[in-house]
Amino acid sequence: MKKLSTRDMQFRSQFDMLISVRQSDAQDVSAPVRKIINNVRARGDEAVIAYTAQFDGHELRADAIALTDQQRRDAIAQVPAALRDALVLAKERIISFHKRQMPQDILYTDEAGLELGLRWTPLDAVGLYVPGGKAAYPSSVLMNALPAWVAGVKRIAMCVPMPNGHLNPLVLAAADICGVQEIYGIGGAQAVAALAYGTKRIPPVDRIVGPGNAYVAEAKRQVFGHVGIDSIAGPSEVVIVADKENRPEIIAMDLLAQAEHDERAQAILITNDARFAAGVEAAVAEALKTLPRRQIAGSSWADFGAIITVSDWDEAADLVNDIAPEHLEIMCADADGFSRKVRHAGAMFIGRHCPEAIGDYVGGPNHVLPTNRTARFASGLSVYDFLKRTTTIGAAQDGLKEIGPAAEILAQAEGLDAHAQSIALRLQK
Amino acid sequence: MKKLSTRDMQFRSQFDMLISVRQSDAQDVSAPVRKIINNVRARGDEAVIAYTAQFDGHELRADAIALTDQQRRDAIAQVPAALRDALVLAKERIISFHKRQMPQDILYTDEAGLELGLRWTPLDAVGLYVPGGKAAYPSSVLMNALPAWVAGVKRIAMCVPMPNGHLNPLVLAAADICGVQEIYGIGGAQAVAALAYGTKRIPPVDRIVGPGNAYVAEAKRQVFGHVGIDSIAGPSEVVIVADKENRPEIIAMDLLAQAEHDERAQAILITNDARFAAGVEAAVAEALKTLPRRQIAGSSWADFGAIITVSDWDEAADLVNDIAPEHLEIMCADADGFSRKVRHAGAMFIGRHCPEAIGDYVGGPNHVLPTNRTARFASGLSVYDFLKRTTTIGAAQDGLKEIGPAAEILAQAEGLDAHAQSIALRLQK
The missing domain is CATH 3.40.50.1980 (Nitrogenase molybdenum iron protein domain)
Incomplete structure (x- = not known):
């Protein structure tokens, strides 16, 4: 597990390494x-x-x-x-x-x-x-x-x-x-x-x-x-933004719930409180003693887990947007306000009573979500994945009169004469 | 140019060949x-x-x-x-x-x-x-x-x-x-x-x-x-559904407007009238004498063009759905009614006064459309290509009480114990 602080001179390079480390070993099959x-x-x-x-x-x-x-x-x-x-x-x-x-x-x-x-x-x-x-x-x-x-x-x-x-x-x-x-x-x-x-x-x-x-x-x-x-899913990930008002054992379990999926899963805590960070770290270690999937979760946490200490929540929001996490838990005082600063995330779990596991099963929103920073441009599965659009244009002759000439000019400029004539022939009548 | 009739015994195999003929020669780069x-x-x-x-x-x-x-x-x-x-x-x-x-x-x-x-x-x-x-x-x-x-x-x-x-x-x-x-x-x-x-x-x-x-x-x-x-675009194509009330020269020009894009473009007329079909065929030949891009358009029309004669418009609608064309012009009496039978098309141009060229330039809908039968599952370019979705879930403790236990059961069934515990810990409090 990596411990990072935004006050550290090396923070940016450490952070860039953290969010790109899982991308390298795709097998060429x-x-x-x-x-x-x-x-x-x-x-x-x-x-x-x-x-x-x-x-x-x-x-x-x-x-x-x-x-x-x-x-x-x-x-x-x-x-x-x-x-x-x-x-x-x-x-x-x-x-x-x-x-x-x-x-x-x-x-x-x-x-x-x-x-x-x-x-x-x-x-x-x-x-x-x-x-x-x-x-x-x-x-x-x-x-x-x-x-x-x-x-x-x-x-x-x-x-x-x-x-x-x-x-x-x-x-x-x-x-x-x-x-x-x-x-x-x-x-x-x-x-x-x-x-x-x-x-x-x-x-x-x-x-x-x-x-x-x-x-x-x-x-x-x-x-x-x-x-x-659909999009090609990578190993799962969570970012948890939490203040010291949370119980460390709960945050630890939320981190491990992600880590237990896969050795290559990634769980990251972002907090503004160094003592709370230490408490979560200890709670993770404690929980790993008895967790049934401790082998997988322990490996993920050791290799890809991280706790990042920030100075304020704006800094935290910027980091979240850089990561574009699949799952984001927001467990600080103004959780909804924080969520409004997030531009890129697959799914957000807002407030202290909503662990990510709710979204995996019974929340209602989809749990098939963009991984590996693809929430920058991709979305979770939805009805849109199973629908498609057909656009329609209908014109009366007057409508064609009004906009047809501009289309003719453009068609001619592009050297597409039959395009232009298909309009001109209709306007002649 | 191929002439097909749905009354022909060989129609289905000829039609299948027609709509798959352009798929074969993708260069492996x-x-x-x-x-x-x-x-x-x-x-x-x-x-x-x-x-x-x-x-x-x-x-x-x-x-x-x-x-x-x-x-x-x-x-x-x-x-x-x-x-x-x-x-x-x-x-x-x-x-x-x-x-x-x-x-x-x-x-x-x-x-x-x-x-x-x-x-x-x-x-x-x-x-x-x-x-x-x-x-x-x-x-x-x-x-x-x-x-x-x-x-x-x-x-x-x-x-x-x-x-x-x-x-x-x-x-x-x-x-x-x-x-x-x-x-x-x-x-x-x-x-x-x-x-x-x-x-x-x-x-x-x-x-x-x-x-x-x-x-x-x-x-x-x-x-x-x-x-x-975005989707990987192939050569362009049009299907025109037209009855004999249209001027053959107009239909011919609409077919050639597609054909002039590319030697591998495909233009298909579907009509219920054999004499009208012959008229359009002659009008295409006539127009090809003077069209500036006759080299390209002539090649496309010769290799991939087709006129299909059908018995009725229901048959025509079925064929359109099999083709799932990028562009569909509907120029028969009840054009809007016909359009309601179409499940798969990138864009439809409904009625006699709206050539496809209008949609290329000034109609308003996008001209970047799914080609090569991909309108079965894909759509034209839209604002959706530049937006993404984030789902949100927020729960008060009572909400978690109501649906949390079901999530715990499912997590345990999937062998994900930390998932279950992340809920159980919150319900304990």
Whole structure:
């Protein structure tokens, strides 16, 4: 864990190092991924089956790529009622928040007499990638599937790998609660390729969302353009802005809640009080003694954790904007006022009673958020990811008379004579 | 030019060929582009200058990478007043339409007592790529820069290559009208790399937009993730749905207005009248005799043009949705009714008096639109490309009491104990 102070002469270089340190080790898997995609395009299900045997240790028959109702029911039956109820609560809250995001169409007649509009329509079909293994989170299924459903997407197809033939009951229960019934037991770059280009058994989709490992991320990057993708997620991160009125154990646990996700997660505390900083540091050490995931959380905290001491909250806000964190907890006196100074953050948790974990599950807003400083230009998942816009222009002849000549001049200046004539011919009449 | 009829037994395979024929020949320039990007990251302006000499035949000094006010003024002075007036009219109409797109923030307290919100903020800095040579269109400068300005982006930096030292006055005049003053006389993958990673002379931006050749497109693909990019544009296309009440010469000119952009552009007429189809075919042949860009337009029409005869308008609407065209002109009796059946299109031009060329220049909606069937999942450029969202959650202790336990159950089910404890600690108090 690094301790930084803005009063330190070396602060800026230390800080720049801190916020860039996790960017360096991206594995280049572009060549093997390109090969997988080409094979799936050429040989379809046959290639998908071969890669599934090779990478997941799971022998699939072609007619078993899609899960059966029985497989789904058997898995779901293993999920306790309390857990199912919690998923349903989360679902309802996520739907409620995302419905508020739905945008309105535009249609108006302007001064020149043109009728201008903008219409929103949902995508036809979306592919949802769900990782297998340790990162298989039912909450992610909800967060990815429900915005698509709210947006009006008719077909949601899910891919989830079955390592050694094992199905994750929680993931299937979450899919069931979201009404997702088209599920394929495949993963990796081969699943992304199948969703993007289609096979005999897997009709193609228009956009692929959901987290995955380096191969999945690279595959999404390579199919981008043929289908849409969501942003490529990196390891998670939190910045916590807190004053000494907080209990150090709570702040420590919030930091560790981020750190426990991944050895490469990053948790940063920004405070204006050096003694409080020391208290949090001690509380983290104490909590790490008993935390079940202390191995992962301890490694993340040691390698990428930081406590930054600032002189005032304006300084803190500037640092937050430089970091553009995925998650920002604001736990100082005027938390709302502080939040108004933040230009770049994926999600903010405002006040002392709202840990980031609420947003992971039941808050309502999406937990799929821009990582690794991309909140400078990117946003969390939303209904907008599953909608697209069509603009419309309608002109009566008078409207064309008013603005047509300017368009003719511009077309001629750009050397596009047919453009100009397409207007001139209509004005002649 | 292909003539298809939905009554033909082979129609479906012919149609599938027609709409996929342009996708096959993407040049793989990933290796040379990767090298250029790495060099610019390592050696900054020095590498940019070397590549500019190599690719543009233009020797730059480091202190001349940014255009001077004098260079800009000299170029702008060459632009006739009528042309400048047309650009100003276009600007005003584009601003007016894009202002209507600006979304509203959300903030409300829900039944559980949580305060939930969503705030929109503009990007800090945007890079605008403008191609040199034949595709240097002043209208593109307006269409890319103005949505960013409307969204509230403070810094817009433009790169435009200067082949053999030549500046395009129209492009500079358009930039001037948009208030863009930070202009670099560089292009290609080296310009994209400089905008993405920054050099001593060129501060980095957060998102790069604008069209370019294969190198520029690949460079944007490779820097994606570090910065945002717009969609990768392919050659332009139009679908025109028209009945026999139209003048064949007008429809012919609309088809050629698309075809004259690029040998790989695609213009498709869908009509319900075989005699009208023959009339348009003859009118295209006639117009091609005298059109200044007949070489390009003729090649596009011969290789990728098509006339499809349908039995009724429902059939036509289905085909349009399969194509998901960038531009759609609807020139049949109930044009508005037809438009309501269209799910996928970048922009629609509704009625007989609105050629697509109006949308290229002065309509108001953006002319940067999804090509090559990507309107299935993508949209035209808009203020949304220059805004991002931050969600907010605020909870009083009572709110946490109501929904916290469900979050604890889910965190435990996912094996994330610190998540659960971060809630439990707050509920204890």
